[in-house]
Amino acid sequence: MARTVRTARTVRTARKAHGTRIALTALAVALLASVAACGASAGDDEDPERRSFALEGRTLTVDSDDSALELVSADVAEVEVTRWFEGRVVVGGDPRVTWEMKDDRLELRVKCSGIVADCSAKHRIEVPRGVAVTVEEDDGSVTAKGFAEPLKIRTQDGSVRVSDSTGPLDLYSDDGSVRALDVESRSVKASTKDGSVKLELGAVPDLVESRSDDGSISIGLPREVSYKVAAGSDDGAVDVSVPRDEDSAHVVSAHTEDGSVTVRNLG
Known part of the structure; x- marks a missing residue:
């Protein structure tokens, strides 16, 4: 019993x-x-924070882990940063964001962890003219405008957008599309593992290198010259309609494993 x-x-x-x-x-x-x-959106932050950071040299590295970034070359004496942030954690620690300049490295961090957590951050960074910029982004889209000096952007998860720039471009996304529109850069390197690439150049380039593992590639070029073009796709159509010359000093390459490739004249 x-x-x-x-x-x-x-x-x-x-x-x-x-x-x-x-x-x-x-x-x-x-x-x-x-x-x-009611997912968090940085755009809902009606009272963004602003801070200035002194920069002694002529190079800047932006190191961000989880934020949308907007970079602008501007007539400013220091690096001017505006930050929008919205976050909520139902089960976990209080969400927060941090920013710190070490030498020429601007470090942006978002602390948002817990069983139920939702955070969103955006930073607008105004960079003094004449400064070369490198962006290292773990998770977030990156847009940049107005750069005459070298610009290098790397993001692990997010799109890359560059416009109105003349300096050398080196753009990469592990998971996202890459766009460089209305640029007059003489050297453009653009690649992505998962996404499309679209380039439109307003000045005759010396070198264009583009690659996608999974996505289409479209390149628009000025009409003034002929180009040495190497274009190919493992699984997709290839259309090259620009004048070609194997001895040209203006070299263009475009390769994708899965998607179409188009190289054409603008206008």
Whole structure:
């Protein structure tokens, strides 16, 4: 009889524990749904923070882990940063963002962790003219405008957009599209593992190198000269309509493993 009592008690305990797990699971699902329904957007921050950072040299590296970035070459004496941030953590520590300049390296960090967490950050960075910029982004899109000095952008997860620039460009996304439109750069390197590449150059380039593992490539070039073109796709159509000359000093390469390749004249 004693064994029967213990067995019944065990069953009741198991049922209670099972019910608790179901309730906790339902609560977690509800919290996740609540956060997802009103996902954080940095654009909702109506009172952004601003800060200036002195820069002694002529190079700047922006090191960001989880934020959309907008970079502009501007008539400023220091690096001017505007920060928008919205974050909520239902189960976990308080969300926060940090910024710090070490030598010529601007470090931007977003702290947002927990069982139920949702954060969004955006930084607009105004860079003094004449400064060469390198961007290292773990998770976020990057846009840049107005650069006459070398610009190098690397993002692991996000798109890259560059416009109105004349300096050498070196652009890469591990997972996202790459665009360089309305630029007059003499040297453009653009590649992505998963996404398309689109380049439109307003000045005759000396070198264009583009590659995608999974996505189409489109390159628009000025009409003034002929180009030495190497274009190919493992699985897609290739259309090269610019004048070609194997001895040309203006070299263009475009290769994708899966997608179409187009090299054409603008206008």
